[in-house]
Amino acid sequence: xxxxxxxxxxxxxxxxxxxxxxxxxxxxxxxxxxxxxxxxxxxxxxxxxxxxxxxxxxxxxxxxxxxxxxxxxxxxxxxxxxxxxxxxxxxxxxxxxxxxxxxxxxxxxxxxxxxxxxxxxxxxxxxxxxxxxxxxxxxxxxxxxxxxxxxxxxxxxxxxxxx
Numbered sequence: 001x002x003x004x005x006x007x008x009x010x011x012x013x014x015x016x017x018x019x020x021x022x023x024x025x026x027x028x029x030x031x032x033x034x035x036x037x038x039x040x041x042x043x044x045x046x047x048x049x050x051x052x053x054x055x056x057x058x059x060x061x062x063x064x065x066x067x068x069x070x071x072x073x074x075x076x077x078x079x080x081x082x083x084x085x086x087x088x089x090x091x092x093x094x095x096x097x098x099x100x101x102x103x104x105x106x107x108x109x110x111x112x113x114x115x116x117x118x119x120x121x122x123x124x125x126x127x128x129x130x131x132x133x134x135x136x137x138x139x140x141x142x143x144x145x146x147x148x149x150x151x152x153x154x155x156x157x158x159x160x161x162x163x
Contacts, residue, residue, distance in 0.1 A: 032129050039125035040118045049113040057106040064102065068095045 033051070036042075042050060071091055080088070110119055 028133070032126075035129050036122060036125045039121050039128075040114060042114070042118070046113055046118075050110065053106065053109050053113065057102070057110075060102055060106075061099070064095055064099050068092065071095070 036054075037047060040046075040050075071088070075088060077085055077088070107119060110122070114122075
């Protein structure tokens with residue numbers, strides 16, 4: 001029964017994206033937590049210990065992504081010298097190494113709370129959540145495009161009727 005409600009919950013929560021960025025992000029986060037909790041079949045005790053670790057991990061991942069984005073900001077490989085390109089490559093690899101080390105560290109910490117099966121399910125749940133979001137975004141874009149096309153056809157029909 002839970003499996004039926006979760007996609008509906010995620011769908012309903014993603015509808016709120018246009019109502020406010022902060023509110024939408026909170027709803028998406030709640031949907032992600034619901035999906036992960038269900039997929040990992042966390043006990044209340046596990047959830048109490050798992051979520052602080054996971055949030056810390058997610059925050060550090062976000063920090064590394066920001067670091068990489070800042071590194072790339074204003075960088076144009078076609079305008080850079082060979083030395084600048086090499087430096088950018090080296091810095092990018094350092095950030096990737098930090099990401100890998102972060103994942104190793106937090107995987108170990110999480111395994112103190114959840115089983116390896118649950119940890120593997122975590123990776124799958126995160127990927128599934130991203131795919132559901134991407135699918136929903138594409139559907140919304142298509143709906144907007146269809147609506148816009150319908151409006152254009154209606155406007156054209158109105159013009160033709162007037163002439």
